[in-house]
Amino acid sequence: METLTLDHKIKKETFPVEGMSCASCASSVESILSHTEGVNKASVNLATNSVLVEYNEATPSSNLKAALQSVGFDLIIDAENREEAQEEVKQKHYQQVKFRLIWSAIFTIPIVVIGMFFMDWEPGKYVSLALAIPVLFYFGRSFFINSWKQAKHAKANMDTLVALSTGIAFLFSVFNTFFPEFWLSHGIPPHVYYEAAVVIITFISLGKLLEERAKSSTSTAIKKLMGLQPKTVRVIIDGSEQEIAISEVKTGYTLIVKPGEKIAVDGTVSKGSSYVDESMITGEPVPVVKEKDQKVFAGTVNQKGSFQFTAEKVGKETLLSQIIKLVQEAQGSKAPVQKLTDKIASIFVPTIIAISLITFITWMILGQQDAFTHALLTSIAVLVIACPCALGLATPTAIMVGVGKGAQNNILIKDAESLEMAHKVNAVILDKTGTITQGKPTVADIRWENEVEASILLAIESQSEHPLASAVVNHLKEDQVTSAMITDFESITGKGVKAKAENGQTYYVGSQRLINELGIALESSLETSIDQWQNGAKTVIFFADEQQILAVITITDQIKVSSASAIERLKDMGLEVFMLTGDNQQTAQTVARQVGVTDFKAEVLPSEKADFVKELQQKGKIVAMVGDGINDSHALAQADVSIAMGHGSDIAMDVAKMTLITSDLEYIPKALKLSDKTVKGIRQNLFWAFIYNLIGIPIAAGLLYPINGFLLDPMIAGAAMAFSSVSVVLNSLRLNSIKL
Template sequence: MTQAATPIEVATEPLELNISGMTCAACAARIERKLNKLDGVHAVVNFATERAVVHGIEPAGAAEAIRVVEKAGYGAAVREADDDVWSARAAETRISSLRRRLAVATILTIPLCDLTILLALVPGWRFPDWELVCVLLAIPIVAWAAWPFHRATLRGLARGSLSMDTLVSLGSLASFGWAVVTLVIGSSGPGYWLGFGVTPQGADAIYLDVAAGMITFQLGGRYFEARSRRRAGDVLNALASLAVREVRVLREGLEHIVPVGELRVGETFVVRPGERLAADGTVLDGASGIDTSPMTGESVPVEVRAGSEVIGGTVNLTGRLEIRAEAVGPKGRLAQMAALAEEAQRRKARIQTLADRVSQYFIPAVIVVAILVMISWLLLGAAPRDAFGTGVAVLIIACPCALGLATPTALMVGVGRGGQLGILIKGQDALEASGAIDTVVFDKTGTLTTGAMRVAGLEPLGSTDAELLRWAGAVESGSEHTIAKAIAEAARAALGDLPRASRFAALPGLGAWGEVDGAAVTVGGPRLFAHEGLAVPSEAVAAVERFHTQGATAVLVAVDAVVRGVIALTDEVKPSAATAVERLGSLGLHSILLTGDAEAPARAAAAATGIEDVVSGVLPAEKAEAIARLQAQGHRVAMVGDGINDAAALATAELGLAMVRGTDIAMKSADIILVRDDLGSVVDAILLSRRTLRTIRLNLVWAFGYNIAAIPIAALGLLNPLIAAAAMALSSVLVVSNSLRLRNFEPASRDYSRRVVEYGVGETMAREAV
C-alpha cells in the first residue's frame, strides 16, 4: 500500500483556504508555488475543489498565507468546516458573472456571425459601412464579455507568468486587431477558408466572428464547466450535509433544543420520527426503523430498540427514540467519514502532478509554436492572413484546460459517490492499486464472519462448568477481543458478577493471563500453552481436536499451570460472504483466508464461503509477513480486515480495506473504509475504484490526445480558428461531463441482496436473506 499520501509530517492540523479567481490548472500551480516559498510550508492547491491545504503554518499565520494568495492576484479566506458560505457565495458569483457575459456574447455573436459570413460569401448583399457595423457588434464581446480572460492575462503578465487565459486573450485580441487593421488599410488578397469553402475577395471582417465566436465558446465552456464542478462538489459534500444543527437534549426529564455543539458524551438526546440523529450512541428507550441509506447506501431500514447502536446522520422513521450520546462532534462516525472524503481531495495523484507540470511549461511553448508556425507559413509564401489564421488556430486549439480537470473532477465525483454508498476512498493511491490487484485476502473473525462469537461447549477437566467459566470469564473481562467478550458474556449470564482479575496481561494473537483469587489463570489456544511451556494432557488435546472437527474454536484454561478445561466457541459466517467471494472470482480476483485461528475452524469458514486457499494459525505480526510473501510471488494483494491485529497487514498490502466496525488503528491503516457490515461492499469498492480510475485514464487520454492531435492539424492550416475555439471549449466540458457519469454508479450488491438487520445481546448483528 502506498504510504506517500501526505508529503510531510507535521504536528499541527493543516490550514485550509478557499481560493477564488482561479480559471485553470496553471492558476492553481502558481498559487501552490507562491505558498511553498514560505518557510517550512508545504501547500497543495486543488483547482477542482478550489481549495488550498497548507501544512506547516499555525492558524495564527493564516493572514500571511492569505496575503501571499492575494498578492498573486487571487482571493482567499480561511475555510470553516461547518460553514462554507464563503466558497458557495464565490461559486455563485462566478457562475452568475459567466452567465451574464455568455448571454451578452451570444446575443451579439449570432447576428455578427450571420453578417460576416453571409456578406463575405455574397458580395452583392454588402451594404455601405457593413464592416463598421460588424466592428461595433464585436467590441462589447471582445472588451466586456472577454474581460475575465484579459484580466487573468494582465494579472499573470504583471507577475511574469502565463495561463490558459493568456491563449484565449491573445487569440481573441489578435483576431479582432487583425480584422480592424485590414478593414482600415484594405486588402486585395484572396478570400478566407471557412472549412467548407473560400470567401470572395474583400471579406476582411471575417476574423471579427472568429474573435467573437472564440469568446462565446470559451464563456459557454467555462459556464457549463463551473456548473458541473459545483454539482460534482455537491456529491462530495453530501456526507457533510447530513450533519444536524440542533438536537433535543433530555435534561431533568425535559427536552431542550440546543445547538449540536453543546451535546456532550453521556447525555441523552431525543429523536422524533422524521428527524436526523445528531450523534452516535446507544438506544436507551423506544423502537423504530432507521434509514441508513445516506451513510451506507442500504435501502432497507434498520430496526432498532433498546441496546441497539446507532450512528449520527441517519434518519429516524417511525418511533420516538431516547439515545445516549457516545461519540459527538469530530469523534462521530459521520464527521470522520466527511473528513476522510475531504482528505481524499487533499491528495494529489502522481499523474495529476505530472499534468500540472505539463500545463506549466505547455502554455509558453504553445505561444512560441504559434509564432513559429506563422513565420514558417510566411516564409513558405503564404498570404499574411492565412499565416496569421494558422497561428491563431494553433494558439487556441492547444489550450490544455481539459488536462487540468481530468483527474480532480473524476476523483471528486468518485469519492463523493463512494461516500453516499458507504465506501470511503482515502485517495488516488487506492484507485491506482484497485486496478492492479489480483488477490484478495480476508481476515476471518469480524470480517468474513459476524464476529458475534458465542460459547458453544464446555469440557471441564477436574472442575465444574461454573468454575471453568468463572476463571476464564474473570480473566477475559479485561480483553476487547471477540473471543474474550463471548466468554465473559457467557460467564456473566451463567454466574452473574465475576471476580476481578489482577495483574492482567493480554498476549496478542495468543490469549490472556491474570490472577483470580490468588491463582494464576491462563486462557488461550494451544499455541499459547506451547509458547509458555505448559503441559496439555491427552484429554484436553482430544477435546480440542473434537471441537476443531466441529468447526469450533477451542480455548484452553489453566489454573496454576494445570489445564482445568476447554471452552468451544463458534462464529457464524456472514450471509454475504459466499456471494462476495463468487463475485470477486468473476472479476478475476483470487480469494484467500488469513487467520490466527486453528486449521479446522478456518477450513470450515472457508468452505462455507467458497474460499479454497487458507493460511491459518498466524500471529498478528505474521499476517503482514504472509502478505509480503504473496507479493514476493508476484501477486498484487488487497487485504480486508477489521482489527488491531490486521493493521500491519492492511498497511503492507497494495490495497487495504477496513470494515468500519473495526478499530481506529485498522481504519487508519486502510486505503478504503467500508461502512456497510456487508462483504458485498468489498466488491462494490473495487468496482467503483476501477470505474473511477478508468474515468481518470479516459479523461487524460482525451486531454493529452486532443492536444497532441489538434496542434499538428492546426499547424498545417487545416483548422479554422472558429472551429478550434469551439473544439477547445468542448473538450473541457466533455471531461467534466464524463466524470459526472460516476454519479450513476450503482452497487452490484443491490442487485442480489436485501438486508434485514437485527440488534440484540447475544444475537447475530446482521442477517441477510439472499
C-alpha cells in the same frame, strides 16, 4: 520560508480556495502560501478546490487570506460556515459560466452566419464588430483577466493563448474594418475574422461549463459528516431538562437520548440502557447494547430504548470530529490534480507564442516588399490555428460521455482523476460487511424441538429491542406464524428476554450464557452443531422454557451472490484482492474462504484500514478501496481510487470517487474497464486536438510559400481549428458504443 522553532506549535487546517481554474492556478496557490511567513507546507487539492496548510499557530489565518488575495485568489477562513460558503460560491460561479456561455452563443451565431455566407456584405463588418465586443470583453472577459494575472507572474496558461489569439484576431479585424485601403493598396482583400474570435470564446466557454457542471454536482464530504450531529440536544442542568445548541455542550454535562435520536458527543452512560447502531463508525451491522459505565460516540444512532450519559469529549475532540479531520487530511495530502490538458498547455502555450513571434520576425527579415503584410497574416494564422478549443474540450467531453455510460451501467463517477487512475489499479481492498456480505442479519435456520410454541417466540421477539429480534420476526412472519398473547415481558440485559404465555409458562429467548444460567443442559450433538455454526460465521440464539430448549436459531450476514465471481474476475484481470473487516478472526476467515480471498485482516479499526492502504502504496501498488461505511471513509480518501457501494453511508459515497448504485460487486471490474476505455478516448481526443496544429502550424507560418507561393488564410486556420473540435466531440461520442 520561515524556520519554525520548538516554541511554535504547528497547526494543520484545510481551507476552501476561490478562483482556481487549472493546474497552473493550483501551483500558484501552493507556491504563494508555501512562501508566506509562518507557513511550513501547503498542499492544494484542485478537485475539492481546497488547500491543506501546515502553519505556525501564532500566524493569523487572515495573513494567508491576504497573501492569496494579492494575486487574485481568495481563502475562505470563516471557521463555522466554511463549507456552506464554499458551496454557495461554487453554485454562483456555475451560474455565471452558464450565463456567459448562453449569451456568447446568442451573439456568436449571427457573426458566424455573416462571416461564412455574407462576407461581401459591407455593413456586415460593422454588425459583426458590434456583436463581437460584448462576447470578447464582457462574456469572455475572464480569459483576458486571468491571462493578465498570469503575465504579472511571468506565467502562461490556456487563458493566455485564448486571450492572445482572440485579441489579435479582433484588433486585426477592427483595423481591416476601418482602414481597408491599407490592404487594398497592396492587392490583398481586407478580410475580417470576428467569427474566429467569438467562436473560440464560445467553444472554450462550453468546455469550462462542462467542467464546472461536474464539480458543482459533487457535494462536500465534510458537510455530510457534520450532518450526523444533531443541531440541538437535551441536557439536565440544575435538575431540570433543557434544550440547548450542540455548540454549548461542555464536558460533564448530562445528556438525554431518546429512541431514534443521534448521539451528539462522546461520553459514558450514567442511567438507563439501550441498543445503539454504531455501524457508521464500526461498519458492523448489529447494534450493541449500551448500559451504565459503557462508552457512546457522536454520530451513532440510538434504537428503541432511552438513557442518559455524561459528556466527556465535545467539539473537535469527539471520535466523529477525528474522522472528519482524518478525511480532510487524507484528501488534502494527495498530490494536486494535474490535468493532462494543463500539463500539455504549460509547454504548448509558450511554444506557440514563440513560434508566432519567430514567424513574424522571419517574414520581416526575409519577406522583401510585402514583408509586414505577410508577417502579420502568418503570425495571426499561427495563433488562430493553434487555439486550444479542441484541447479544452478533449477531457470534459470524454469524461461527460464516460460518466453517462457509467450511469447507464449503475456506476457513478465523479471526476477525471479517478478515471485516469482506475485503469492503473493493481490492488483492490474490499470491506467485508455490506460490501462482500449483505450487511443485514437474516435467519439462516431454526431447528425446532417443539414448533407449537412458534407463536410465542414471535410474540416475545416482537417486543424485544435486540437488533437480531427483527430478523427472527421477519422470518416467522414469512412462514405465516401468528403472534400469541404474552405478559410480564422483561429484558435481561446482555443475555436476552423472558415473558409469560397464557398457559402460565415462562419462556426465554437469548444467548447460550442465559441458557447456562437457567441450568438447561446442552446435548453433545447440539454443542457440536453450535461449534459448526459459529465456525460458519453464524450467531446462535436459543428459545427455551424453564426446563428445555425449544428451538435453536442461527442468524447470519449472508454473502452476496456476486461476491465470489466478481473476486475471481478481478483476479483474472491480474489484480491482488484483499479483505479488511472489524469482525473477529473466525468470521473473517470463514467469509474469506467462501469468496476466494487469501489475503485478509480481521479486527481492523478505521484508522488501521487507511494505514493498510498506505502500506500497499509504499510498496508501489495503485490501490482501489471498496467500502460502504463511515469507518471506511478515511481509507477511501487515502486510496488512489475509491469505490463506494450505493446502499452505504452518505459519507462513504461522498468521499469515494466512484459509487456503485447496485450492490453487485461484478460492477467493480466493469468500472475499471470503463476507466481504460475513457482514458483511451481522452488520449485520442488529444491526438485530434493537436494533429491539425502539427500539420497546420508550419503551413500557417508560411513553410509552403517558397515552394508554391501558398499562404494559409487565417479564415482557413479558424476552420481547421473548428474541425478539430468536431473531431474531438465525435470521438468522445464513440464511447457510448463500448461494451463493459
